[in-house]
Amino acid sequence: MSAVWQYYTLDDATSKTATCKICNDNISRGGTSVANFNTSNLIKHLKTRHAKEHDKFTGAKRKNKDEPQQQTLEAAFQRRDKFPRDSPKATKITDKIVEFIVLDDQPLSVVGNVGFRRLMEHLEPRYCLPGRKYISDTALPKLYEAVREHISCMLKDVQAVSFTTDIWTSDVCLMSLLSLTSHWVDRESTFTPRSAVLHASEFRGSHTGAFIAEAIEGMLLQWKIPKSNVHVVLRDNANNMKKAMDEMDVPSLGCFAHTLQLVVHEGLLSQRSVSDALANGRKIVAHFKHSSLATARLEDLQKDLKMPTKRLHQDVATRWNSTYYMVESLLEQKRSISAYGADYDLPATLTANQWALLEKTITVLAPFEELTRQMSSSTSSAAEVIPSVTVLKRLLARENEEDTGIKTMKTTLLEAVQKRFKTIENEPLYTVATLLDPRFKDRYFTGADSIKHAKGALTREVEKMEALLSSRTTAEGAEAVPGNPSKAPRMEAQPDSSSRKSSLKGLFEEILQAHDEERGPSSTSSTQVQIQTYLTEQTIPRSDSPFQYWGVNQIRFPTLASTAAKFLCSPCTSVDSERLFSVASNIVNARRNRLGGERAEMLIFLKKNLPLLLKL
Numbered sequence: 001m002s003a004v005w006q007y008y009t010l011d012d013a014t015s016k017t018a019t020c021k022i023c024n025d026n027i028s029r030g031g032t033s034v035a036n037f038n039t040s041n042l043i044k045h046l047k048t049r050h051a052k053e054h055d056k057f058t059g060a061k062r063k064n065k066d067e068p069q070q071q072t073l074e075a076a077f078q079r080r081d082k083f084p085r086d087s088p089k090a091t092k093i094t095d096k097i098v099e100f101i102v103l104d105d106q107p108l109s110v111v112g113n114v115g116f117r118r119l120m121e122h123l124e125p126r127y128c129l130p131g132r133k134y135i136s137d138t139a140l141p142k143l144y145e146a147v148r149e150h151i152s153c154m155l156k157d158v159q160a161v162s163f164t165t166d167i168w169t170s171d172v173c174l175m176s177l178l179s180l181t182s183h184w185v186d187r188e189s190t191f192t193p194r195s196a197v198l199h200a201s202e203f204r205g206s207h208t209g210a211f212i213a214e215a216i217e218g219m220l221l222q223w224k225i226p227k228s229n230v231h232v233v234l235r236d237n238a239n240n241m242k243k244a245m246d247e248m249d250v251p252s253l254g255c256f257a258h259t260l261q262l263v264v265h266e267g268l269l270s271q272r273s274v275s276d277a278l279a280n281g282r283k284i285v286a287h288f289k290h291s292s293l294a295t296a297r298l299e300d301l302q303k304d305l306k307m308p309t310k311r312l313h314q315d316v317a318t319r320w321n322s323t324y325y326m327v328e329s330l331l332e333q334k335r336s337i338s339a340y341g342a343d344y345d346l347p348a349t350l351t352a353n354q355w356a357l358l359e360k361t362i363t364v365l366a367p368f369e370e371l372t373r374q375m376s377s378s379t380s381s382a383a384e385v386i387p388s389v390t391v392l393k394r395l396l397a398r399e400n401e402e403d404t405g406i407k408t409m410k411t412t413l414l415e416a417v418q419k420r421f422k423t424i425e426n427e428p429l430y431t432v433a434t435l436l437d438p439r440f441k442d443r444y445f446t447g448a449d450s451i452k453h454a455k456g457a458l459t460r461e462v463e464k465m466e467a468l469l470s471s472r473t474t475a476e477g478a479e480a481v482p483g484n485p486s487k488a489p490r491m492e493a494q495p496d497s498s499s500r501k502s503s504l505k506g507l508f509e510e511i512l513q514a515h516d517e518e519r520g521p522s523s524t525s526s527t528q529v530q531i532q533t534y535l536t537e538q539t540i541p542r543s544d545s546p547f548q549y550w551g552v553n554q555i556r557f558p559t560l561a562s563t564a565a566k567f568l569c570s571p572c573t574s575v576d577s578e579r580l581f582s583v584a585s586n587i588v589n590a591r592r593n594r595l596g597g598e599r600a601e602m603l604i605f606l607k608k609n610l611p612l613l614l615k616l
Contacts, residue, residue: 004057005039007020007042007053007057008021008042013034020049022053025049027045029041029042090128094130095139095143097129097139098140099614102607103610105586105607107591108135111129111135112131136599141602143610144605147606147610148605150612150613151198151609154186154612155182158184158229159229160229160231160565161184162233163181163182164179164233164577165179165181165235166574166578166580167179167212168581170585170593171585173593173594176202177601178199178215179199179200179577179580179581181195181197181198182198183570183576184569185547185566185568193547193568197609200580200604201215203215207240209239209242209247212241213243213245216248227248227250230250231251231569232382232429233245233250234255234570234571235255236254236255253427253570256375256572257375259420259421262420263416263420264368266416267413267414267416267417268361268365268412271409277350277354279348280348281330282315284312284346285313285314286347288312289312294344297340301336301339302333305336307333307335311329313325313329320365321369321372324369330358331362360405360409361409363402364406371392375573376573381433381546381568381569381570381572382567382568382570382571383436384437384572385430385434386440386444387444389421390511391508391511392504394511395507428454431458432563433567435458436560437546437568438540439539439541439542439546441534442454442455455531455535459528461563462530462531462559465562465566466527469562530557530559533557534560587600588600
């Protein structure tokens with residue numbers, strides 16, 4: 001409402017005149033109907049007859065921020081003009097659109113979709129949305145180079161890098177990708193473990209060891225990483241991968257999770273009675289997976305029985321833990337499945353003996369599932385392999401009253417574990433990493449000879465590191481971290497997000513308590529003194545971080561800390577590569593099955609590494 005009305009009154013809303021409060025004159029409202037009324041005559045009357053009040057009115061009008069201001073002609077034309085493509089505003093918006101495409105797995109063609117274009121037109125009418133070709137050929141490579149440069153800077157002064165690698169073949173097009181993911185410890189930020197995808201390159205031709213070795217060497221060359229800086233390469237147990245690492249002459253280790261897969265299949269799932277029970281269970285799950293009617297009936301039964309409404313888990317042949325989850329879901333829904341079988345046909349049924357066998361199978365496999373979950377986390381390292389195997393052997397060898405009917409299963413699995421992991425305590429990549437993990441040290445080796453060989457390997461590695469550090473011009477003192485170096489760090493134990501009861505609870509602590517090392521004669525060499533001092537100190541809780549420990553204690557044990565940075569950067573599984581290919585399957589999908597290898601690599605690279613630049 002105009003401020004002029006503070007000087008006038010109306011008899012009613014339809015009155016053709018307004019009465020001036022100052023002089024009581026009746027002033028025309030400038031029209032014959034309500035639709036035509038205006039305030040021009042009222043303002044003119046104030047201006048000619050009441051100058052003082054008119055000045056107050058115009059001042060109030062200028063101060064009223066809620067009063068809509070008419071746009072100037074120049075401003076109106078500027079609002080109609082589009083931003084130049086290279087303007088800062090347009091460039092910023094384009095960058096955000098590319099980030100949106102990368103982070104949310106959107107197709108490059110999204111910039112041509114009607115809904116998206118209408119949204120951008122509404123948000124910023126002056127922005128000219130580029131086409132798919134500009135995003136693909138200009139904007140995406142620009143972001144790729146920026147992220148690549150950022151990772152190059154992060155890797156610049158790193159002396160030891162571990163890698164995981166694997167090959168993936170798409171289900172929707174004839175494309176294979178060879179991945180290379182780097183892992184290292186960033187000592188500039190208090191011993192923080194880092195990882196970055198370097199490549200997910202299209203891999204053409206035969207998947208032989210020679211071709212794989214040639215491709216990986218080319219990747220290292222592109223990143224200017226000498227093979228002398230390669231600490232270890234984590235791979236699967238395929239022969240072509242083993243041969244490739246031998247061709248490259250770099251240290252390599254098999255994936256711990258893949259070896260556990262072989263242990264379970266060889267030790268348990270290959271037994272005829274177990275296989276038959278699993279086959280029947282698999283048929284039951286498939287019945288509900290392929291029939292919406294059967295699924296609806298099962299859900300109704302679950303509600304009638306006051307059970308949680310859950311669907312059965314389908315297993316995957318290449319992942320034994322998926323078989324564990326399938327059996328677990330079957331046992332959980334045993335009542336509803338039995339009720340379903342009483343009223344409707346099932347392709348297979350489980351006998352009472354088979355149900356009991358599945359329950360025993362779950363009991364035996366529980367510690368394997370728990371270890372697989374723990375070792376597949378992003379923070380697990382090669383240092384955890386020897387302690388985990390030691391605990392697993394002790395658990396399988398222990399007899400108790402609950403083992404009735406499953407002793408044979410446990411014995412078979414124990415033999416498989418001993419067979420598959422019989423050489424791990426002779427592998428320096430494992431033994432030295434275990435010694436340098438302050439949670440384990442030398443407490444989990446199974447014999448005096450193993451401890452002796454492990455300490456010998458550690459001594460050699462520390463001496464090599466000491467020689468390397470002495471030849472470098474950078475002073476170790478510059479890397480010291482403030483804090484009290486005499487105390488090991490304590491971290492708040494994080495609650496386990498899983499509701500599963502731990503099958504390994506107490507075994508790690510039990511081994512620590514039972515450990516009673518026979519001390520040899522003390523040595524006077526600086527290397528031996530540093531090692532002995534470290535090993536004789538108490539281990540830190542298993543829930544604490546070894547990286548935080550070394551970040552605090554590197555000033556006390558400078559050479560040991562540098563060696564720890566080298567050996568603890570190695571993961572124990574190639575799960576990172578498998579997770580990478582889950583991203584790849586979301587990018588190279590049915591909607592984008594014609595995506596080229598170069599563009600696919602850029603999208604995968606950015607999807608995994610862009611958070612490092614954006615600090616998400």
